Amino acid sequence: MFRLIAIGLLLAALVVSVTTPVLADQDIWATGSAWLSTDPDRSGYWEYCYEISWVGLPHGVSHVDVLLLLDECICACAPGYFAFADTCGSGPGIPDGSPCTVYYYGFFECFGDPAIEVETPLVKFQPYENGCEPAADGWAEVCFYSLAAPIYNTYTGVIALKFGQIWAAGDLDGPLPDCDSRYSDASPSTWGAVKALYR
Numbered sequence: 743m744f745r746l747i748a749i750g751l752l753l754a755a756l757v758v759s760v761t762t763p764v765l766a767d768q769d770i771w772a773t774g775s776a777w778l779s780t781d782p783d784r785s786g787y788w789e790y791c792y793e794i795s796w797v798g799l800p801h802g803v804s805h806v807d808v809l810l811l812l813d814e815c816i817c818a819c820a821p822g823y824f825a826f827a828d829t830c831g832s833g834p835g836i837p838d839g840s841p842c843t844v845y846y847y848g849f850f851e852c853f854g855d856p857a858i859e860v861e862t863p864l865v866k867f868q869p870y871e872n873g874c875e876p877a878a879d880g881w882a883e884v885c886f887y888s889l890a891a892p893i894y895n896t897y898t899g900v901i902a903l904k905f906g907q908i909w910a911a912g913d914l915d916g917p918l919p920d921c922d923s924r925y926s927d928a929s930p931s932t933w934g935a936v937k938a939l940y941r
Contacts, residue, residue, distance in 0.1 A: 769796065769797040769798050769912075770794070770795070770796045770797075770901055770903055770910055770911065770912025770913075771794075771795055771796075771901070771912045771913055771914075771915075772792050772793060772794040772795070772808075772901045772912060772913070772914045772915070772916070773792065773793055773914070773915050773916050774790060774791060774792035774793070774914060774915070774916025774917055775790075775791060775916060775917065776788050776789065776790045776791070776892035776916075776917040777789055779887060784825065784887050786889065787825060787887040787888060787889055788887065788888050788889070788890065788891060788892060788919070789885060789886075789887055790885060790886055790887070790888060790892065790917060790918075790919065791883065791884070791885040792808065792883070792884055792885075792901075792914065792916065793881060793882075793883050794806055794881060794882050794883075794884065794901055794903075794912075795880070795881040796878075796879065796880060796881070796903055796910075796912070797879050798878070798879065799878040799879070799903070799905045799910070800878065800905065800906065800908075801878060801905040801906035802835075802836075802875045802876050802877050802878055802880075802905060803869075803875075803876040803880070803882075803903050803904065803905050804868075804869075804904045804905060804906075805857075805866055805867060805868045805869070805903075805904050806846075806866070806867040806882060806884065806901070806902070806903055806904075807851075807855050807858065807860070807864045807865070807866050807867075807901070807902040807903075807904070808864060808865045808867075808884075808900060808901060808902075808914070808918075809860065809862060809863075809864045809899070809900040809901075809902060810862070810863045810864055810865065810900075810918060810919060811862075811897065811900065811918060812862070812863045812919070812921055813862045813863070814921070815863070815921035817921060817922060818852065818863045818921065819852040819863065822889070823850075823888060823889050823890070824850040824865060824886060824887065824888050824919075825886070825887040825888075826847070826848040826849060826850075826865075826886050826887065827885070828847065829845050829846070829847060829870075830846060830847060830848040830867065830884055830885050830886060831845070831846035831848065831867055831882055831883055831884030831885060832844060832845050832846065832882070832883060833846075833876060833880055833881050833882030833883060834876075834877065834880050834881070835869075835874040835875050835876050835877060835880070836874075836875075836877045837873050837874050837875060842873075842874035843874060844869045844870075844874050844875065844876050844882065845869070845870045845872070845874075846867040846868060846869055846870070846882060846884055847867070847868055847870060848865055848866065848867045848868070848884065848885075848886050849865070849866055849868075850863070850864075850865055850866075850886075851863065851864050851865070851866050855902070855904075857904050857909070858902050858904060858909045860902065864902075865886050867882065867884045878905070888919040889922065890919035890920045890921065890922045891919070891920055891922065892917030892918065892919060892920065893917060893918060893919075893920045894916060894917045895917075895918070896913060896914070896915050897913060897914045897915075897918060898913050899911040899912070899913065900913070900914050900918070901913065901914055
């Protein structure tokens with residue numbers, strides 16, 4: 743009887759550990775650069791591009807987030823502050839053991855990503871559902887546009903990869919957009935007030 747109870751508790755613990763999103767310790771890193779856009783349709787924008795790499799994940803990647811560290815930036819959620827090409831990235835993938843190319847689309851999330859329990863502005867890159875998916879070891883080159891000029895640094899934990907029911911974070915060596923108040927008429931406020939304005 744005690745043995746059955748112990749086995750039941752162990753199975754329950756395993757289910758919780760598999761289905762609960764947690765910060766996993768994996769090898770994830772990214773480098774990036776930014777330049778003024780040469781696209782006539784994106785005049786005045788900066789183009790940001792990152793090469794994001796990962797090794798040793800237990801599952802293929804379902805999506806990639808870049809946390810922007812713009813929690814206190816009112817203008818980050820202003821329409822047009824971020825923009826994306828229809829296909830804004832690519833990388834290798836493996837469906838059924840055969841190599842293929844994964845293509846990504848991107849979008850801005852003012853209120854974060856519930857899948858990783860983050861509630862701050864970020865850009866999200868999702869693979870198109872074309873039968874090709876990112877592998878457990880791989881990389882992706884992704885880009886987006888912003889009206890904000892870049893600040894170069896080494897940023898800790900701003901690259902988030904979701905895989906299966908868990909996620910992991912890595913560092914970025916490169917630029918993130920700065921907060922530029924020229925693109926917002928709002929007065930300074932707290933992040934909670936900003937959320938209330940845009941909901």
